[in-house]
Amino acid sequence: MRAARRTPRLAxxxxxxxATAAVAQPxxxxxxxxxxxxxxxxxxWRPLVPERTLYLDLPAGRVxxxxxxxxxxxxxxxxxxxxxxxxxxxxAVIRVQxxxxxxxGDPEEGERAKPLGSAKxxxxxxxxxxxxxxxxxxxxxxxxxxxxxxxxxxxxPAARDPKTGRAWLAHCYGSVAVARxxxxxxxxxxxxxxxxxxxxxxxxxxxxxxxxxxxxxxxSALPRGTGRLGFYEDAKGRTPILKLRFASELPAxxxxxxxxxxxxxxxxxxxxxxxxxxxxxxxxxxAGHIDLCAVTLPVRPIAP
Amino acid sequence: MRAARRTPRLAxxxxxxxATAAVAQPxxxxxxxxxxxxxxxxxxWRPLVPERTLYLDLPAGRVxxxxxxxxxxxxxxxxxxxxxxxxxxxxAVIRVQxxxxxxxGDPEEGERAKPLGSAKxxxxxxxxxxxxxxxxxxxxxxxxxxxxxxxxxxxxPAARDPKTGRAWLAHCYGSVAVARxxxxxxxxxxxxxxxxxxxxxxxxxxxxxxxxxxxxxxxSALPRGTGRLGFYEDAKGRTPILKLRFASELPAxxxxxxxxxxxxxxxxxxxxxxxxxxxxxxxxxxAGHIDLCAVTLPVRPIAP
Numbered sequence: 001m002r003a004a005r006r007t008p009r010l011a012x013x014x015x016x017x018x019a020t021a022a023v024a025q026p027x028x029x030x031x032x033x034x035x036x037x038x039x040x041x042x043x044x045w046r047p048l049v050p051e052r053t054l055y056l057d058l059p060a061g062r063v064x065x066x067x068x069x070x071x072x073x074x075x076x077x078x079x080x081x082x083x084x085x086x087x088x089x090x091x092a093v094i095r096v097q098x099x100x101x102x103x104x105g106d107p108e109e110g111e112r113a114k115p116l117g118s119a120k121x122x123x124x125x126x127x128x129x130x131x132x133x134x135x136x137x138x139x140x141x142x143x144x145x146x147x148x149x150x151x152x153x154x155x156x157p158a159a160r161d162p163k164t165g166r167a168w169l170a171h172c173y174g175s176v177a178v179a180r181x182x183x184x185x186x187x188x189x190x191x192x193x194x195x196x197x198x199x200x201x202x203x204x205x206x207x208x209x210x211x212x213x214x215x216x217x218x219x220s221a222l223p224r225g226t227g228r229l230g231f232y233e234d235a236k237g238r239t240p241i242l243k244l245r246f247a248s249e250l251p252a253x254x255x256x257x258x259x260x261x262x263x264x265x266x267x268x269x270x271x272x273x274x275x276x277x278x279x280x281x282x283x284x285x286x287a288g289h290i291d292l293c294a295v296t297l298p299v300r301p302i303a304p
Numbered sequence: 305m306r307a308a309r310r311t312p313r314l315a316x317x318x319x320x321x322x323a324t325a326a327v328a329q330p331x332x333x334x335x336x337x338x339x340x341x342x343x344x345x346x347x348x349w350r351p352l353v354p355e356r357t358l359y360l361d362l363p364a365g366r367v368x369x370x371x372x373x374x375x376x377x378x379x380x381x382x383x384x385x386x387x388x389x390x391x392x393x394x395x396a397v398i399r400v401q402x403x404x405x406x407x408x409g410d411p412e413e414g415e416r417a418k419p420l421g422s423a424k425x426x427x428x429x430x431x432x433x434x435x436x437x438x439x440x441x442x443x444x445x446x447x448x449x450x451x452x453x454x455x456x457x458x459x460x461p462a463a464r465d466p467k468t469g470r471a472w473l474a475h476c477y478g479s480v481a482v483a484r485x486x487x488x489x490x491x492x493x494x495x496x497x498x499x500x501x502x503x504x505x506x507x508x509x510x511x512x513x514x515x516x517x518x519x520x521x522x523x524s525a526l527p528r529g530t531g532r533l534g535f536y537e538d539a540k541g542r543t544p545i546l547k548l549r550f551a552s553e554l555p556a557x558x559x560x561x562x563x564x565x566x567x568x569x570x571x572x573x574x575x576x577x578x579x580x581x582x583x584x585x586x587x588x589x590x591a592g593h594i595d596l597c598a599v600t601l602p603v604r605p606i607a608p
Contacts, residue, residue, distance in 0.1 A: 098521040099477050099600075127588070142449055145595045173403050173501060182585045197477060198598035201582060204589040217402040217528040224521040278505060281486045284431070285508040291449045294502035296403075 030279055033271045037261070037298055044265035046155070047302055048213065048258050050247035052076075054083070055256070056104075056215075057242040058093075062256060063215035065176050068156050070135055071169050072126040072209045075178055078119045079189045079209065080246065085117040087190065088244035093222060097230025100199060102219040103179060105191030107238060116190060125184045126207045131165045138263040140272070142289040146170075146200045150292040152263035156211060157292050159203060169208035171199035172293035174216045177208040196220045200293070213258055213299050257302040271298070334583055337575045341565070341602055348569035350459070351606055352517065352562050354551035356380075358387070359560070360408075360519075361546040362397070366560060367519035369480050372460050374439055375473050376430040376513045379482055382423045383493045383513065384550065389421040391494065392548035397526060401534025404503060406523040407483060409495030411542060420494060429488045430511045435469045442567040444576070446593040450474075450504045454596040456567035460515060461596050463507060473512035475503035476597035478520045482511040500524045504597070517562055517603050561606040575602070 031039070048066055056063040069076040082088065088105075091114065095103035106114050129135075132153060137160070139151040147159035153167060157175070160167040169175065175195045180187035187207055194212055195202075196219065212219070227233040247255050261268050272295060277286035335343070352370055360367040373380040386392065392409075395418065399407035410418050433439075436457060441464070443455040451463035457471060461479070464471040473479065479499045484491030491511055498516055499506075500523065516523070531537040551559050565572050576599060581590035 096525075098524060125588075143447060145446055145448060145593050146591055184588055198595060200595065200598065201579070201587075201591040203591070205587050220402060221400075221525055221528055223525055275505070283505075283509050284429075284488050287450055287505040287507070289449050291502060291504065294504065 032280075033274050036267060036270050036274070040261070040265070040267040044262050044267040045259040045300075046262050048247070048260065050255065052210075053213075053247040053258075054079070054210070055243075055245045055247060055250070056088075057244070058218055058239055059242065060218050060239075061215055063218050064213045064256060064258060065210050066155075066213050066260070067210035068154065068169060068208070070154055071129055071156070071158075072178075072207050074120075074123050075126055075187070075189045075207050075209050078123060081119040082117065082190060083244050083246055083249070085119070086243070087114065087117060087119065088241050091241045092238040093219070093241070094225075094238055095193075095229065095231045096196075096219075096222045096224045098224045099197030100195070100230070101193040102196055102222060103191060103193040104241060105179070107232075107235065116188065119188060119190070121188050122185055123188055123207075125180075125187070127184075127204050128166050128168045132160065132167045135167070136264050137167075138268070140290070140292060140295070142276070142291070144292060146203060152268075152295075152297075155260060155263050155297065156208075157295070159292070168204050169211075170292055171195045171202045171206075171208065172211070173197075173220075174212035175199070175208055176210045176212060177202070177206045180206065194219050213260065213297075214256070257304075258299050259302050261298040263297070336584075337578050340571060340574050340578070341604075344565070344569070344571040348566050348571040349563040349604075350566050352551070352564065354559065356514075357517075357551040357562075358383070358514070359547075359549045359551060359554070360392075361548070362522055362543055363546065364522050364543075365519055367522050368517045368560060368562060369514050370459075370517050370564070371514035372458065372473060372512070374458055375433055375460070375462075376482075376511050378424075378427050379430055379491070379493045379511050379513050382427060385423040386421065386494060387548050387550055387553070389423070390547070391418065391421060391423065392545050395545045396542040397523070397545070398529075398542055399497075399533065399535045400500075400523075400526045400528050402528045403501030404499070404534070405497040406500055406526060407495060407497040408545060409483070411539065420492065423492060423494070425492050426489055427492055427511075429484075429491070431488075431508050432470050432472045436464065436471045439471070440568050441471075442572070444594070444596060444599070446580070446595070448596060450507060456572075456599075456601075459564060459567050459601065460512075461599070463596070472508050473515075474596060475499045475506045475510075475512065476515070477501075477524075478516040479503075479512055480514045480516060481506070482513060484510065498523050517564065517601075518560070561608075562603050563606050565602040567601070 052067045054065040067076045091106050093104045094107045135153045137153055144150040149160040149162050157170045157172045159170050178187040178189045179191035225232040232238050276290040356371045358369040371380045395410050397408045398411045439457045441457055448454045453464040453466050461474045461476045463474050480496055482491040482493045483495035529536040536542050580594040
């Protein structure tokens with residue numbers, strides 16, 4: 001009986017179960033985030049654009065990544081070339097460092113490395129944009145440890161320097177970025193990583209190309225590499241990449257159509273506020289704030 | 305060749321490889337955190353106290369948890385009773401919700417639930433301490449999204465309200481806390497969870513009893529539950545708890561002696577500053593700040 005009550009109550013730990021506020025009866029009905037989403041107008045959602053959506057197909061399933069050519073046009077372009085030429089097919093997840101990053105690309109080095117084909121082997125960094133012209137900017141109300149202004153830029157978690165106007169994509173859980181050498185112009189997008197732990201110190205130091213919209217658990221639950229920095233010491237530990245494709249390369253039947261909540265919508269604002277200040281019966285002390293990386297973007301299949 | 309260089313350079317992504325600063329030659333030698341740790345006096349380290357150290361033994365290995373009776377005396381006391389009476393042995397990890405929590409305890413409910421024995425079935429909450437009297441407090445220099453003051457309290461990530469003096473343990477990666485029902489006095493420590501993603505909104509709402517010092521990847525890499533809130537739908541998905549023991553219950557040969565860096569040491573201050581502002585050749589824009597939950601506490605085996 002106790003356990004019967006406790007287990008669902010731990011429901012209270014999740015975002016989806018905000019209940020009515022615990023006020024004097026009769027309580028005013030407070031919508032839960034799930035109810036807010038269910039009641040949201042279709043116009044508050046945007047379909048992922050196939051030309052900007054990558055499918056990373058692993059044996060366990062599909063990881064779906066939305067790319068940001070607005071922040072990383074050249075790296076996304078290079079990724080388009082490599083994907084078209086099937087560079088990634090047959091490569092692998094080569095590194096999982098607990099609470100930090102999952103990285104994939106070519107496990108081989110030197111002469112045994114897979115040729116990059118027509119893709120550029122080096123690209124100038126795209127760490128920061130000079131401004132947000134042409135980018136929809138939804139600012140979050142809270143202060144941030146790493147930047148004076150944070151929010152969502154075209155739906156991607158991002159930060160902005162109000163003094164200079166410069167803006168950059170942030171390293172939150174699921175953010176996908178380009179590995180490089182010490183030389184800041186040494187990346188090509190042939191090795192990518194996704195953040196699985198605190199990594200904001202990488203902001204403005206690496207080119208973030210997008211973020212995972214579905215299937216993140218296929219990366220985050222992989223066995224941790226036991227080598228230095230989480231690289232797999234034994235090739236058998238690696239997870240093979242079956243194929244990497246832009247959604248636009250596939251026939252409709254092989255696509256996974258998703259839509260994301262628009263971060264410039266009233267629905268997003270309402271849900272963010274519900275998460276900043278939990279008013280359900282479980283929470284006793286609403287936080288009053290929310291960290292940029294604690295805001296998760298609602299994503300759902302598009303009803304056929 | 306490119307890959308040969310890129311792979312180690314991603315070394316730059318990790319804390320352990322801070323190299324000399326990229327200044328005009330000859331560069332002043334900047335110690336890496338690893339070098340700082342190697343050079344640290346023995347007095348900057350403290351052994352984990354066996355009476356406050358829990359071993360959660362899973363089939364894949366041992367998760368080592370340091371407990372905080374200073375913040376949660378009654379819950380730690382109850383845990384001591386339950387552990388002595390072998391309450392947890394044979395129970396299981398029952399929930400893994402991606403980017404949120406891993407939870408363990410009794411998968412059965414109602415009449416089939418395992419009796420709690422002499423342990424109390426309900427405890428008053430220990431969410432917040434009225435002050436930090438008797439607790440060593442190392443304040444971090446940075447602002448925080450969730451609290452005006454953050455730092456380490458007896459080595460545990462914590463927050464403090466400078467107006468009231470009240471203090472509480474924070475939900476960072478690896479923090480271990482007590483599941484409960486909506487009633488704030490309904491927890492007993494018979495179900496515990498560890499945070500594997502952003503969970504600071506739970507601060508001051510749940511009783512944090514400690515945090516994982518070693519073996520966190522044995523929890524964080526578990527398959528995500530596919531049921532509601534990450535509960536396993538199929539009992540076969542659960543990970544059995546072989547046994548839960550205080551280190552002090554075991555003979556010396558079965559213990560895993562660890563020591564942690566003292567957070568009130570000069571070494572800790574130096575390392576934290578090296579992480580706040582990365583000066584190695586990889587980083588181009590030092591963050592200038594560090595989030596409480598991005599500070600990881602160095603832990604190492606005690607040389608026999």
